[in-house]
Amino acid sequence: MGGNPITFGELINACLNNPGFFQQMQDNPAQAITQAGYEATPMVIDSLKNLDYNAIRRVFRACDPLSAPVC
Amino acid sequence: MSMSKCILAAQIDAVVDRIGADLGASSPSLANQVVRWIRRISPGGEPSAHFLDARMFPILELPDFVLESLAVAPDEAFHRSLIFSTVHGYFYIRLIDDIVDGDRDLELERKILPVAGYFLSEFQLGYQKYFSAEHEFWRAFRRLWTASAASSAEDAMQRSVGFAEFERVSSRKFSAASIPVAATCHHYGRADLVPAWLDLVDGLGRWSQMVDDILDWHQDRSLGRATYFLTEGERQTRREESLEEWILREGCDWGFDLLNEWMDRLQKSAVQLGSPGLMEYLAGRKAWAAEQHSTLRNGLAELARLAGILGHAMRTKSSCGAGTSIT
Numbered sequence: 001m002g003g004n005p006i007t008f009g010e011l012i013n014a015c016l017n018n019p020g021f022f023q024q025m026q027d028n029p030a031q032a033i034t035q036a037g038y039e040a041t042p043m044v045i046d047s048l049k050n051l052d053y054n055a056i057r058r059v060f061r062a063c064d065p066l067s068a069p070v071c
Numbered sequence: 072m073s074m075s076k077c078i079l080a081a082q083i084d085a086v087v088d089r090i091g092a093d094l095g096a097s098s099p100s101l102a103n104q105v106v107r108w109i110r111r112i113s114p115g116g117e118p119s120a121h122f123l124d125a126r127m128f129p130i131l132e133l134p135d136f137v138l139e140s141l142a143v144a145p146d147e148a149f150h151r152s153l154i155f156s157t158v159h160g161y162f163y164i165r166l167i168d169d170i171v172d173g174d175r176d177l178e179l180e181r182k183i184l185p186v187a188g189y190f191l192s193e194f195q196l197g198y199q200k201y202f203s204a205e206h207e208f209w210r211a212f213r214r215l216w217t218a219s220a221a222s223s224a225e226d227a228m229q230r231s232v233g234f235a236e237f238e239r240v241s242s243r244k245f246s247a248a249s250i251p252v253a254a255t256c257h258h259y260g261r262a263d264l265v266p267a268w269l270d271l272v273d274g275l276g277r278w279s280q281m282v283d284d285i286l287d288w289h290q291d292r293s294l295g296r297a298t299y300f301l302t303e304g305e306r307q308t309r310r311e312e313s314l315e316e317w318i319l320r321e322g323c324d325w326g327f328d329l330l331n332e333w334m335d336r337l338q339k340s341a342v343q344l345g346s347p348g349l350m351e352y353l354a355g356r357k358a359w360a361a362e363q364h365s366t367l368r369n370g371l372a373e374l375a376r377l378a379g380i381l382g383h384a385m386r387t388k389s390s391c392g393a394g395t396s397i398t
Contacts, residue, residue: 013293039385
């Protein structure tokens with residue numbers, strides 16, 4: 001395996017900086033993961049297809065101070 | 072939108088129009104800049120949407136909750152004056168807070184900063200029409216206004232926030248919202264109710280600040296702000312566990328359980344105060360918080376699954392030049 005595996009914290013930080021990544025991951029997982037520097041094996045692609053991307057997007061919407069006014 | 076919300080929205084819009092007209096009489100270009108700032112901090116550019124948003128502290132609704140509990144004929148002019156005053160007071164606090172927080176480009180805020188003096192005078196003048204200089208109300212005004220200013224300043228300087236600091240400082244940033252509440256009690260001759268209503272606003276401030284701490288955890292952390300949630304996260308994380316892993320394992324549930332516990336107490340107080348509007352408002356906030364809890368828990372679990380998939384995937388390069396990189 002090249003490089004270090006991504007951590008949960010790194011993933012959250014990276015996704016908040018690039019929320020469009022999830023759209024690409026949902027629309028074309030093979031291309032998204034290849035561009036992100038991972039090998040797009042059938043097993044990985046299958047696993048990615050089973051993720052609930054809407055649930056992930058809802059987290060970032062809930063935690064986005066720009067779309068949620070401050071109290 | 073309910074009829075009462077529509078009326079409130081129209082009143083808020085009228086206050087913003089008045090701000091534009093007041094300032095425009097001296098400087099049309101300044102008025103344009105101030106109104107542009109007000110629209111910029113409002114979702115969809117609508118000031119009324121900002122004040123009536125679910126996440127907004129109910130600064131304009133609180134006096135109505137008090138009124139409901141008194142079973143007296145409302146003095147409509149007094150309540151319109153409260154809205155006028157409170158909207159100005161909010162813009163005063165918000166303008167200062169934005170500059171103190173300094174988390175984005177603040178060129179416009181710095182340019183219009185002198186207008187803070189206008190916001191403050193309009194906020195205070197609203198009360199001078201109803202309370203003489205010797206009136207007991209001004210003691211509450213001075214205490215609450217000072218507490219609000221001191222808490223905001225001290226909160227910005229904190230490096231770590233334990234529960235004691237959270238109680239004493241962070242959650243007291245909403246103290247100014249108690250001023251129209253105290254004014255309502257005094258105006259209707261019920262000064263005896265001030266302590267109970269102020270306790271309620273304090274509790275609601277604590278609850279609202281914790282919601283902010285939880286939902287804004289990522290932004291607070293990246294800007295180096297100390298909050299109770301982040302401080303507790305640092306304390307509770309296990310050896311070699313990241314803050315994000317703590318939030319997923321326990322922190323999210325811990326934070327929302329605490330919110331639930333505080334909300335139960337608020338709801339009991341609301342029953343004692345006898346305000347159906349407040350009870351309905353709190354029930355709505357409780358349901359909203361439960362929805363946010365579920366959103367965070369489910370979404371973070373999916374993200375953990377994604378991290379697991381990527382953790383086992385073969386990396387083709389250690390860092391990405393072109394294309395979409397997520398690291």
